[in-house]
Amino acid sequence: xxxxxxxxxxxxxxxxxxxxxxxxxxxxxxxxxxxxxxxxxxxxxxxxxxxxxxxxxxxxxxxxxxxxxxxxxxxxxxxxxxxxxxxxxxxxxxxxxxxxxxxxxxxxxxxxxxxxxxxxxxxxxxxxxxxxxxxxxxxxxxxxxxxxxxxxxxxxxxxxxxxxxxxxxxxxxxxxxxxxxxxxxxxxxxxxxxxxxxxxxxxxxxxxxxxxxxxxxxxxxxxxxxxxxxxxxxxxxxxxxxxxxxxxxxxxxxxxxxxxxxxxxxxxxxxxxxxxxxxxxxxxxxxxxxxxxxxxxxxxxxxxxxxxxxxxxxxxxxxxxxxxxxxxxxxx
Numbered sequence: 001x002x003x004x005x006x007x008x009x010x011x012x013x014x015x016x017x018x019x020x021x022x023x024x025x026x027x028x029x030x031x032x033x034x035x036x037x038x039x040x041x042x043x044x045x046x047x048x049x050x051x052x053x054x055x056x057x058x059x060x061x062x063x064x065x066x067x068x069x070x071x072x073x074x075x076x077x078x079x080x081x082x083x084x085x086x087x088x089x090x091x092x093x094x095x096x097x098x099x100x101x102x103x104x105x106x107x108x109x110x111x112x113x114x115x116x117x118x119x120x121x122x123x124x125x126x127x128x129x130x131x132x133x134x135x136x137x138x139x140x141x142x143x144x145x146x147x148x149x150x151x152x153x154x155x156x157x158x159x160x161x162x163x164x165x166x167x168x169x170x171x172x173x174x175x176x177x178x179x180x181x182x183x184x185x186x187x188x189x190x191x192x193x194x195x196x197x198x199x200x201x202x203x204x205x206x207x208x209x210x211x212x213x214x215x216x217x218x219x220x221x222x223x224x225x226x227x228x229x230x231x232x233x234x235x236x237x238x239x240x241x242x243x244x245x246x247x248x249x250x251x252x253x254x255x256x257x258x259x260x261x262x263x264x265x266x267x268x269x270x271x272x273x274x275x276x277x278x279x280x281x282x283x284x285x286x287x288x289x290x291x292x293x294x295x296x297x298x299x300x301x302x303x304x305x306x307x308x309x310x311x312x313x314x315x316x317x318x319x320x321x322x323x324x325x326x327x328x329x330x331x332x
Contacts, residue, residue: 029064037093160206168191172193175215176197
């Protein structure tokens, strides 16, 4: 009778190591096209950032990893895309933080008014440990991996009634908000009649006079032709809107460590390119919207900030008072 003896430990370990090495090498050499969802088009600051990300991803991976952008919400609205990434049915995407407060209370920070004074204030906060902590919360509670804190920029008011020099100019104006309790409180504090409305209904509501007013970054105001149905652009700069580049955590974890680092590096290289494009386009769009017939007003923001202080006080316990204080008082 023949007896079979187990392999000596050293040989077993060597065999396992070789096997692991081979599998890791195979995984590292994975070829993959990543589908990326964008709310806006290829000429937008989002498009510029994503194209740079794709270019760097392809370069760093020697052509193994590429992207396929899907513009203008072709894969679904932002909330659907975030949920889809969490479920692993959408690869990656850019989305504003607006819908994220419905998943993670701390993300309501980005709905609060007048938290950030300017771009440098926002960048400093997001690129600090506070941004890392928020990204970790998203990973744990939304099952998405934050790759880079890209942006939509500051949001501004448009309306078809009058220029805004003071919060009292909003009296009697029917204003559309996103489906956010914080935003409703903000615009009611400023004196408007605030009504949440789905994004797909906004243009028609403004066109038909059901709504008088809305707010968005300048890129969005330009991109969706709001100048056709709104007469006044008011540089209220009331909310800073990040638009993080994210990936399904399931997909991210399926890559080798080497490819994970390539993905993160490509996103970080693209980040300053996207932010710079965002600021440049914001200035360009302000001029072009004026040329298209909008009356542009840059009010003193002091009275607006004062009017919404009660909103910050009300929501700080939900968001986290330490987080709100850290954001407002961040040394930049």
